[in-house]
Amino acid sequence: MLTRIDHIGIACFDLxxxxxxxxxxxxxxxxxxxxxxxxxxxxxxxxxxxTSDGGASYLQLLEPTRPDxxxxxxxxxxxxxxxxxxxxTADVDADAAxxxxxxxxxxxxxxxxxxxxxxxxxxxxxxxxxxxxxxxxSAPVESPEH
Numbered sequence: 001m002l003t004r005i006d007h008i009g010i011a012c013f014d015l016x017x018x019x020x021x022x023x024x025x026x027x028x029x030x031x032x033x034x035x036x037x038x039x040x041x042x043x044x045x046x047x048x049x050x051t052s053d054g055g056a057s058y059l060q061l062l063e064p065t066r067p068d069x070x071x072x073x074x075x076x077x078x079x080x081x082x083x084x085x086x087x088x089t090a091d092v093d094a095d096a097a098x099x100x101x102x103x104x105x106x107x108x109x110x111x112x113x114x115x116x117x118x119x120x121x122x123x124x125x126x127x128x129x130x131x132x133x134x135x136x137x138s139a140p141v142e143s144p145e146h
Contacts, residue, residue, distance in 0.1 A: 001089065001090070001095070002087040002088065002089050002095060002135070003051075003053045003055070003087075003088050003089060003090065004051045004052075004053060004055055004057060004087070004088040005057050005085065005086070005087060005088070006055065006057065006058065006086040006087060006088035006134075006136040006138070007045065007057065007058040007059060007060045007085075007086045007115075007136070008058075008059055008060070008082060008084075008085055008086070009060045009062055009082070009083040009084040009085070009086065009134070010059060010060065010061050010062065010080070010081065010082055010083060011062050011063075011064075011071050011074055011075050011078075011080060011081065011082075011083040012061055012062065012063055012075075012080050013063065013075065013080060014063065015042055015043070015044060015061055015062075015063035018061050018063075018080075019044050019046070019061060022046055022059065022061070028046040028047070028048065028059065029046065029047070030044045030045070030046060031045050031046060031047035031056075031058065032044070032045040032115065032116050033045070034115065034116075035065060036113075036114075036115070037065075038112065038113065039069060039070065039071070040064055040065050040066045040068065040069025040070070040071065040072065041062045041063060041064055041065060041069060041071050042062075042063045042064075042065050043060055043061060043062050043063070043115060044060075044061045045058045045059070045060050045061075045115055045116065046058055046059040046060075046061065051088075053088070055088050055138055060086075060115065062083060071083065083132065084122070084131070084132035084133065084134050085131055085132075085133055085134070086120075086133070086134035086135070086136045087133070087134070087135055087136065088136050088137075088138065089135055089136065089137055090137065091137060092111045092119050092120065092121055092135045092136065092137040093111060093119075095135055096111065096121045096123075096135055099123060099135075103127070104123050104124065104127040104128065105123065105124035105126075105127050106121055106122070106123060106124075107121065107122040107123065107124060108120075108121045108122065111135075111137070114134075114136060116138070116139055117139030118136050118137060118138050118139055119136070119137045119139075120134055120135065120136050120137075121134070121135050122134050122135075123135070
């Protein structure tokens with residue numbers, strides 16, 4: 001079951017400049033940043049709020065690190081802006097299978113590693129009214145040792 005909007009992905013040409021815009025304009029701070037070599041992006045996650053299921057909602061800013069990445073190709077075609085919406089789920093495998101059974105194309109055979117150790121897959125935008133849709137199962141939260 002999808003439980004929340006996990007994040008909205010925004011493609012940008014200059015990550016540092018885009019982060020500064022969101023910081024100066026809205027007061028959002030970087031919660032996490034990383035380079036995802038597999039997807040060819042450098043990203044920053046800006047936490048917006050906590051959610052009732054123990055997760056959070058974020059803006060994910062994405063800058064391509066190579067011209068053959070999906071985000072680079074998307075930027076070439078569309079320019080900067082909203083790239084995808086991601087829904088949080090406790091079980092990305094089960095939800096992807098259930099959605100696939102309803103006739104929606106799932107882009108990955110098996111979920112892949114996403115931001116902050118999450119497991120992700122994408123749904124084809126042509127089957128989702130033009131919206132690239134991501135399903136995300138967050139990495140387990142490690143409890144502090146006592």
